[in-house]
Structure formats: structure tokens, C-alpha cells
Amino acid sequence: MANNIWAIPLQTTNFNIIVALLGGFISLFGLVSYLVKERYYLSEAFIALAIGVAFGPNGANFIRPNDYAQCDKANVSGIDCQDDLNSITLNFSRLVLGVQLVLAGVQLPSKYLLKEWRSISLLLGPGMTCMWLATSVLVWALAGQPPFLHALAVGACVTPTDPVLSAVIVKGKFADHNIPKELQSLIIAESGANDGLGYPFLFFALYLIKYIGSGATSGGAGEAMGLWFAFTWGYTILLSVLYGAVVGWIGKELLHWAEERNYVDRESFLVFAVSLALFVLGTCGLIGTDDVLACFIAGNTFTWDDWFRLETMDDSLQPTIDKLLNVTIFLWYGAFIPWTLFHENSVMASWKLVLLGLSVLVLRRLPWVFAMHKWIPQIEEVKQALFVGFFGPIGVSAVFYIFVSLEFIEEHLSDEDGNPRGDVMKLGETIRVVVWFLVVCSIVVHGLSIPVGKLGYLAPRTLSRAVSESLSEDLRAQRQRRHSVIKSCLGILGIGKEEPRERSPPHGSITITSARPIQVTSAARIDTSGAGTPRSEREIRFPDDVI
Template sequence: MANIWAVPLALSNFNIVVAFLGGFISLFGLVSYLLKENYYLSEALISLLIGVAFGPHGANFIRPDAYTECTTSGVTDVECADKRLGDITLNFSRLVLGVQLVLAGIQLPSKYLWREHKPLGLLLGPGMAFMWIATSLLVWGFAGTPSFLHALAVGACVTPTDPVLSAVIVKGKFADHNIPKELQNLIVAESGANDGLGYPFLFFALYLIKFVGSGATSGGGGEAMGLWFTYTWAYTILLSIIYGAVVGVLAKELLRWAVKRNYVDRESFLVSAISLALFVLGTCGLIGTDDVLACFIAGNAFTWDDWFRLETLDDSLQPTVDMLLNVTIFLWYGAYIPWTEFRHNTVIPIYRLIPLGIAVLLVRRLPWIWGMHRWIHQITGTHQALFVGFFGPIGVSAVFYLFITLEFIEKFMSDEDGNPRSDVKELGATVRIVVWFLVVCSVVVHGLSIPLGKIGYLAPRTISRVLTENSNGGNVYYGTAITTMSRWFSVAKDSEGQPVNNPAVLGSVIRTNNDGTLDPARPRSTPPSDANTPRIVWQDLEPIRRVRTDGSRRSNPLP
């Protein structure tokens, strides 16, 4: 019998994880602006490192293996735990991708996919094909896969660019000051569309391995190509595009109809994009089509006329959900990644794995974007071409295709006991180790590129200015940047020549011109072109919201 006077401690996994997650998000939130807008560090990199530090290889607060207790008969605990952890990671990645891609589709201007189909066609057609072949050749050379088809399967997993990590260069102060809006939209559209278009590249390799590989017992090239065209292209890709477009348009029209009749409150209106993502994700999963591509198409169709995008332009619910999902998924990745297998495995030694990661980041995308940039009007010069070519991150989408590959091997290339066919025994391990390692490389390299580049750019100037100050008796002139490891302050003066102690207005940092006068940074508010766009009047808000921007009063929620 338990002692009733004992302290009722309940150190369960749920309590530990919830407490840790809440504590980390709270602490991260206290310095989030400093880290993201001054240091230019991505929340993905920070969350991944925290996941490693507090996962099984660190403090062991996050214990993925403990969340998958298994009692299935005839299956070892290790095999059962691996299967359940794989299912959790796959579905978690699907959830994050689905929500992220609906939000990415909503970010794009009206009819963007139709108006910019030519540059997008180059990036999604030849661009993805070159990335696939280049990565596959590198994997074949460094990993020494028994067949080039195996390398094609690995290369297909990391061909799509990740929309979660791409947000580092299309959001925030760095993007506002350095990347034109047209180029930001192109990066968002490409990373959203090519996530779902990784299926044809992956299943081209998997079908050939099954029906043409050395261990194939039936079928042939004809059956492989028949499945590829009918199932992959027609059922998976084409159906998901049609389904996503239809659901997105219907959701938009139903929402507009409800808003006109004042049936919708503001909270439900804002959350409609998230609910759309969940609905498309679940229904596409039920019928086995491409839920990732369908989510992106649904999001873009949902705001095809720009109505929903403009109405939610200044609301923070979508970025908040976006941040929570990003932090949580990369915390999980940091705890789940098979770190020990990078050094101890039978498919590729670490001294080849590291050069492979470097080569993939340099060759996978950069040469092809640079070669095609003359035909992409959003990329206006060599510097932008090199920038866009380098920032093609590998992240959540690669993990998604990794588990799709493992699932295909288990279902269609293994016997009833789960033993893989003789020619694909090492394929699962190769895909798992190489893809996870490339994800880590991409998160670290792309997450540190901007802050390190900023330091490298400012360091020579800072040293020169410090030397100049010393040679002038230590005098510091207005407008001189004083660099520290944490942030770059500016000694500025206003238009009348008076020093300004705290050059910030409403959270927007005021920058200085070359002559030292103040130049406000671009405010994060409604763009001027959208300033006069009528907004919905919500019945539960103050009467002042019934006044239009031009001073006239609204008599109807919609213009």
C-alpha cells in the first residue's frame, strides 16, 4: 500500500516532454527577435541543436524510444519501436508540410502560378531533373551503391527544396533588405510546388528497382513504366492537382458566402487556412494521392483572387502556427536522428559521408540555377543567381520521402517476414543514413550562412574603421558602425544633425544613410498598394473598425 503522505511525483514521459517543450518555446520567445533578426539564426537550426542536446545523446529529456512501447507478438521490441517511430516521424512531417504548404500557397499574389508558369516551369522541370541526376551521381560515387538505380532513389529524396528552411531567406529583416519581393515569391512558389513533384523522380527509381533490378522475379521495364505513368503521374500528381484546386476554390467560395452573411467570427475566419490544410491532408491520405502537392495547390486556389491573403495580411495567427510547427518538428528531428549510425554503419564510412555532404550542397543546385538564370526574369544578375542556387535547403520534405521509400521497400520488396529482397538489403540503410546526414548538413550550413556571411562582410570594414578611429585620436564619427558579436548598432543623427540615442520606431529599426541621416526600415505592415483595400468588418469588434481607410463608413462587411 502506498504512503498517502508521500509527495505525488509523476515523472511520466508526457509531463517531461510537455514541460520541456513549453519551457523551451517560452525561453526562445524571450530572445527570438534578437536571434532571428539580429543574428539571422533560423529557428530550425536552434531547435535541432536543442533536440540533440536534450535527446537520447544528451540530457535524455526527450526519449523517442520510450514513447513507442510495443506488445505485438512475433516482433522484437527494437523492430516494433523502429516501425512506430518511423510512423510518428512520417506523419508528423506530413502534418508540418501540409500546413506549411497551404500557408505558402496563400502567401503568393493573385494568379501567381499561372502568371509565372514559364520561370516555374524551368525550375520544376529541367531544374529538378538536373538536381536529381547530379545528386544521384554524387551518391553513386561516394556511397558506392550496388546499382545506379539505388542512387537515383536516394537522390530523389533530397531533390525538392524545403519550404520550412526556405523561410529563412524569404521572411524577416534580411529578406526585406536584401531580396526583392518578386524573387521572394519565386522561392516560395518553387519550394512549395517541387515538394509534391518529388514523387515522379522517386517512383521512377523504385519501380525500376522492383521490376528490373537484379532481384526482380516478374514484370519488366514495361510494367514499371506503365505503373509510373498511370499511378504516379495520373493518380498521384494529376489527381492531387485537380483535387487541391477544387477544394481550395470551394473553400474560398463557401467562406466568402458565410462572411457576406455575417455567419463567421474573426477567429474562425483566421483559422480557415489551417483547417483547410488538415482536411486536404487527411482526405488525400485516405485515397493515397499526393497530399503534399494538393495542399500547396489548395492554398493557392484558396486565395486565387487575393481576397483571403489581403484580409489576413496583418494577422499573426498563421506565422504563430508556422513557428510552433517548425520548432517542434526540428526538436523531434534532433532527438530522433540516428547520430551514431553516421560513424558506425556498413554502407558508407564517415570519411566519405562528409565530402558527400559538402559536394551535394555545392553541386546539387547551384550550377543549374546559374546556367538558367538568364531565362528567369526574377533573377536579375549573377549574384542573385549564385544566392538562389546556393539556398536550396534539404529538410522536412527529404525526411518525408525517406520514409515513403522505406515504406515501399517494406511493402513491395520484402517477404512476409519483413526481410528485404537480396538486392535491396542495404538500400534502406543507405537511404536512411545519407538522407539524414544531408538534412543535418543543410540545416547547419544554410542556417549559419547568413550570420557568418554578415560577419565576414562587416569584419574588414569594422577593423578599418577602428584603425581610422585610433589614428584620429579615438574620435568616433556619426554613422560609424560599431560591430559586436551580438548585433550591429549605429550611431545616427536626425535630419537636423542631432544624435539619436535609440533609433527605433514601433519595432522597425531605423537605418542610416551614408551621410548619417535616418532612413526608416521598411515597415512590416500592409504594403502601400494594399493600404486602401477594404477589410471585412467583424461584428464583435469596435465601431471604429467600420470606418474605411478613406474615411467613408461601411454598410456591408464586404465591398
């Protein structure tokens, strides 16, 4: 009985473990955050992903996604469990994207989308189309040549550039020193707008798979294109743009009204953009439109007159909330990613996945941005074009489109029992394997590229400096040895001996030199009264007994 009373009541619940781990990691990372981010230029997304892997099911198993979805319950099947996990990850990704995109829209200068529509249109039109097609061709070639429509669906998931990972190159000391402000704004605008514009590329492929795929039972290309134009472009895209603009404008006017009358306190004023993001996410989710694009448009419209952006420019509340969400989502990804699928799948061998990852990082974006950079005023130099072309990260937005695709397959390409149609049996697995692997590749490569690039830039200079200093010391030593040998040889031959020097005058004596004769008279003292006359004209008198 005493043992039971004095026993330590450990409560190792999932909530206690995950909160302790999350708080401990953020605290420890915060202690060295300046060193990690501003000295070594490491991405916090990469570090959080690595911690998630280390403490997830493939590591210490402190973060247990299966438990959160109640996969250990006997009455829950594996399929239902996976659906719950997918739903958790999808909604978590929506939350992070929504907040990030509203804040991205707020960061842009006044009327930016209107003023820079030409540059943005180039990146969102020809740029995204080329990125989509290039990635789809690579997937088709390396995934065993599946139906090309399937490759188009996979390529559409990774076409948008991720606003969360793009923040690495538009914030902090590296961005301030290396990227002009105009180019930073362009990167923010592109990464914010193209997230929502991934819908047309994805549903172009999915509608065609549904109506003209080998397993299609009705409809045709006409019906597919009708739905694509009416539902995807009309309802999903245009309605989202209009809804986001209206909500953002109304929010701006209401906040102006309340602030002028001193109805709103400072804390509520600062958090208004985040609450606006939550409202847009929820309402767009209710009507089934593009909440991601609506959030970005709402954020940009909200600061259309630059008032809110300038008022909160020096405030750290919004970046703090943004950082907490980013760190948490990548911790979750590290624990949730299906790592075993990368080497145990029926789609691609591991070496093909690696080859695909490298090919996509090089060919998905870089050639097209480089080809267009002369028509984009913000990209002034070739090295800037290479930089912007390389930094097109794949992250949270790609994960979002994974689950949008899986939901469409389950609802529209499956039978009543939930089994996928015969021609799309591997489509869901292909999307999961390829897109998750490309997300991991992008987080690792783009998270390490700046420090590795800095190391590659500084190492040759340091090595060159060390080598030149070593060579200089060697040359100096050789010169000294050569001089001593020559001097010794000349001494042996009796050549070059020094002439005896004249004895220096005794201490205290005076040596007199002059450019003209000096008059010496018999006097008892030295006449120094003519301090202002030239030295050659002064009289120097000595006593008569000296002369």
C-alpha cells in the same frame, strides 16, 4: 505511514516532461526571438534541432522517442518498435508539410502560378532534373558505387527544396532588406510545388529497381514505365492537382458566402486555411494520392482572387501556428535522428559522409540555377543567382520521402517475412544514413550561413576601419613629432623667430578704417544719425579741445 503521506508525489511521466520542456523552450526562445532572428539571423530550426539533440537520448534523455513507441514493452520486437517510430515521424512530417504548404500557397499573389509559369517551369523541370542527377552521381561516387538505380532513389529524396527552411530567407528583416518581393514569391512557389513533385523522381527509380533490378522476378522496363506514367503521374500527381484545386476553390467560395452573411466569426475566419490543410491531408491520405502537392495547390487556389491573403496580411495567427509546428518538428528530429548510424554503418565512412554533404550543398543546385538565371526575370543580378542557387535547403520534405521509400521497400521489395530482397539489402540503410545526414548538414549550414556571411561581410570593414584609424593616428603623431623637431632646430639656429607684435589698442578705444578719406569736424559728439549711409561716408565729430 507519515513519510508516505508527506512524500512529494512526483509524476515524471513522458507527457509531463515533454510538455514542460516544449513550453519552457518556446517561452525562453520567445523572450530573445527578435534578437536571435532579426539581429543575428539565426534559424529557429537550427536552434530547435540543437535543443532536441541536447535533451534527446544522446543528451539529457528528457525526450525519449523509444518510450513513445513503447519500445520498452517485452512483447514488442525491435522491428515493430522501429516501424512505430517511423510512422510517428512520417505522419508528424506530413502534418507540418501540409499546413506549411497551404500557408505558402496562400502567401502568393493572385493567380501567381498562372502568371509566372515560365519561371516556375524552369525551376521545376530542368532545375529539379539536374539537381536529382547531380545528387545521384555524387551518392553513387562516394557510397562505394552501388547500383545507379539505388543512387537515383537516394538523390530523389533530397531533390525538393524544403518550404519550412526556405522561410528563413523569405521572412523577416533580412528578406525585406535583401530580397525583392518578386524573388521571395518565386522561392515560395518553387519550394511549395517541388515538394510534391519529388514523387516522379523517386518512383522512377523504385519501379525500375522492382522490375529490372538484379533481384526482379517478373515484369520489365515496359511495366515499370507503365506504372510510372499511369500511377505516379496520372493518379498521384494529376489527381492531386485537380483535387487540391477543387477543394481550394470550394473552400474559397464557401468562406466568401459565410463572410458576406456574417455567419463566420473572426477566429474561425483566420484559422480556415489551417483547417483546410488538415482536411486535404486526411482525405488525400485516404485515397493514397499526393497530399503534399494537393495542399499547396489548395492553398494557392483558395487565395486565387487575393481576397483571403489581403484580409489576413496583418494577422499573426497563421504564422504563430506555423512557428509552433516548425519548432516542435525540429525538436523531434533532434531527438529522433539516428546519430550512431553516421559512424556505425555498412554504407559509407564518416569522412565520405562529410565530403558528400559538402559536395551536395555546393553542386546539387547552385550550378543549375546560375546557368538558368538569365531566363528567370525575378533573378536580376549574379549575386541573386548565387544566393538562390545556394539556398535550396533539405529538410522536412526529405524526411517525408525517407519513409515513403522505406514503405515501398517493405511492401514491394521484400518477401512474405518482411526481409528485403537480396539486391536491396542495403538500399534502406543507404537512404536512412545519407538522407538524414544531408538533412543535418542543410539545417546547420543554411541555418548559420546568413550570420556567418554577415560576420564575414562586416569583419573586414570593421578591421579596415580600425586599421585606417590607427594609421591616421600614427601619421598625425609622426607629423607632430616632425614639426616639433624642425621647430626646435630652427630655434637653435636663430631662424624663424617671431617679430614683436604691435601693441594692441587699449580697451575701449576705437580703431577707424575707411576706403576713402573721412571728414573730421569740430563737434561735440559723434554723428551716428546716418545709420542708413555707408560707413565710409559718415561724419565723425570730435570736441574742439581734442583736435
